[in-house]
Amino acid sequence: SCSPAGNCELGIDNAFAAVQDRAETAPPGFRPTVTVSTERDADGVMIRVSDNGVGMPESVRVRVFEPFFSTKPTGEGTGLGLSLSHDIALAHQGTLTVESEEDEGTTFALWLPVAS
Numbered sequence: 001s002c003s004p005a006g007n008c009e010l011g012i013d014n015a016f017a018a019v020q021d022r023a024e025t026a027p028p029g030f031r032p033t034v035t036v037s038t039e040r041d042a043d044g045v046m047i048r049v050s051d052n053g054v055g056m057p058e059s060v061r062v063r064v065f066e067p068f069f070s071t072k073p074t075g076e077g078t079g080l081g082l083s084l085s086h087d088i089a090l091a092h093q094g095t096l097t098v099e100s101e102e103d104e105g106t107t108f109a110l111w112l113p114v115a116s
Contacts, residue, residue, distance in 0.1 A: 012036075013081075018053025018106060043095070044114050050107040056100040064098055085110075 012034070019032035027068035035050045056064065063069045065086040082096075089096040093113050100106035 002026075012049055015051035015053060015106065016051055018055070019051050021056045022052070022054075022103075040114070042114070045112050047110045048107055050105060052105040055102040055104050055106055056098075057102055061098060061100050065096070 015034040019034060023030055023032050025053045031052075035048075037048045037050070039046050060071060064085055066079075067083040068079040069075040069083070072079075086096045089110055089112065095109075095111045097109045097111075098106060099109075
């Protein structure tokens, strides 16, 4: 989802921040990568946003869709973007999931059914 101010979620802004954070401490030769992929089948459409950034510890991953939960410093995020995106996906009978490993990266996957 995108706010009127142009702040887009589904992990895209988060992905760019994660690869930038990892680039600061990664060994030489690290190549920050954010990938967006789509696929469609008879039932729906899947959109994935993947990065090779810092990843998330389990304690963050399990809370990432909670309203007002944020790992950003005070004043830099509301903690609502991913929560609202998750709620919008559910309202359309879809799903929004996250897979992440620390120091490996993160993938957000949005699945929406095809209208019949």
